[in-house]
Amino acid sequence: MSKARSTTTAEKRKTNAQALLKHLGESVYDDLDEGRFPSLTLASRSVRNIVYDRKLQQFVLGATTVKKSSGNIKHIRPFTQLVWLAYFAKKLVGEKRTSTLRDVFYSAQAFNIEFQDQAESDELITDLEVLMQMAREDMNIYPEERSAIFGNMTIEYTVPGYEGKKADLSANPDGVMIGPALTTAEFADTDAEMVLAIEKGGLFTRFIEEQVHKKYKALLINTAGQPPRSTRYLLRRLNQELGLPVGILCDADPWGAHIAMVCRSGSANAAHLRELTTPSAVWLGVWASDIVKYKLPSDKLTEIDIKRLYELKSDPRYTEKMWHDELDTFLKIKKKSEQEAFARYGLSYIVDKYLPEKLQLMKSA
């Protein structure tokens, strides 16, 4: 598929972010001009205001709002912090620079804005996201963690110094990091027919060595455990912009299942965002029932695993029959297993035997 290069996704995001941030500033000025104490009103992130939306298949924020008013002595601090964050984000976007959450915390000190610790600045950055209804990545604020991508796809970078430069994502067999540049790149050309997200680097490399990208025309993504938000955002873009089905392969334990679920339906922490989920993504495995079916080497579930399984059973994201059944199977067999356990049948078994069976699921999805 090929795409005409008019306005890039990155340019659209930038224009949108700048407009929203400017609007926030203007609302403060307007309040002042009209003799009011400036204030900001945003959706509440209290647990009671986080509800599961079955249609969107993700958590969303309810109707309760909170107001931060400079007229209230208790609010002056968070109000000021929030306005400064908006100022700093606008500066980042304008200068086409990115920053980590940690950088933001330290940068505040240059402006005599006080955050007690990074936890506090992270909280306020989330408030800014809620206020703007926009992900911090759109404001060029990224986390530390990275995952990687590999496959037959040409992308076009949009970051400064790289505007319009193309890169072939099959040029480096260890994969390319998914950071700010890749997340904001345009998809120029690919013959891929699906995306496979994999929990671990070892299996990611195995898939590349076994040519899964060619055999199954798949883009491969190493989520490196629970994927960072920018990786989830990229999964959604590949799904929505290119119409590629997304399959997820994780360890057969509650933590692996939840990686698949967060890729699909997001997290409660990001209930205020809509760009981090891929509702059509398919959990390919490794399922609890696969441990039985494939006679996989396994370990006993720990107390913590079992506690976690009961938590997931009461989680609204897990109500679909197939997910719920697998949670029950874990509790019944009291075993867990790993992706690498298939090596018991030889290193290529997972690619030659297991994967083709599982890919049927994506066709029927």
Added chain:
Amino acid sequence: MSKARSTTTAEKRKTNAQALLKHLGESVYDDLDEGRFPSLTLASRSVRNIVYDRKLQQFVLGATTVKKSSGNIKHIRPFTQLVWLAYFAKKLVGEKRTSTLRDVFYSAQAFNIEFQDQAESDELITDLEVLMQMAREDMNIYPEERSAIFGNMTIEYTVPGYEGKKADLSANPDGVMIGPALTTAEFADTDAEMVLAIEKGGLFTRFIEEQVHKKYKALLINTAGQPPRSTRYLLRRLNQELGLPVGILCDADPWGAHIAMVCRSGSANAAHLRELTTPSAVWLGVWASDIVKYKLPSDKLTEIDIKRLYELKSDPRYTEKMWHDELDTFLKIKKKSEQEAFARYGLSYIVDKYLPEKLQLMKSA
């Protein structure tokens, strides 16, 4: 610099690994032919046999050896495991496949070789390294963790399907993963004059955005915390094969200092190997004395930090005056700081002001 492509490093490693592994197998056959119980003799890895070599600036194993004989009922299990590991490694190398430590643990089950858990197979893999005096990476066995590289350098891959294929390490501004393929690549062409290893992804991205690779002709490596062995191996190759000086930038705390030290002088765990150190590598910062000099935002040292500092003070790798003085300064000021703390002076300060001062150290080293 450019290099004639005759025998690649990867080919040499492969030939060497195969010869050594074959030799191990032959010694077992010879024992059998001559009516002896086969046995393997390797250097002891007990704490008392790990000594610091001031000339090599790394730990080495002493003269004590241990013998694993199939004639001793207690030794049959580790002897068999070791011989199987050698067989499996030879198969990997022959088939040009890589494997993770976890894969090896599971693969053993296909051969009815028992390992109680991965800790046991990891231990035996280290024994095999000691026996062969060769890193497991040379036997195509890799860990999970990955770090990344970026800069003006063309490499030539040697892994199957990619033999002779070139890649430009400045083509992807988020960096390329350092996995099995990159570790075994040839360095085809670069105008780089130094290597900078950085502890964290955030600063790695900052350096790329601020064009450190151009301004200072530097190859940039994100160690992603304590660097995996393959990254340390790559640092050494860049230093030895290309003659590039290596500088290391970490957080100003005992853990950051130790990342720099392990890049330079290796770890006690790898006392049996010589390919994982870069004795001429320079710890550029962030030093304890930098916290004072640059008035960096800082946190109080914790109990655990202080305990760790006293451990490092009695560590033979830290006897050089400059390192020792910095440990003392940490204990005196009782503060720690992070690389990102420089953001207090603006996001580009660390590149424009701090880095040029520090690079003087590399010239005098």
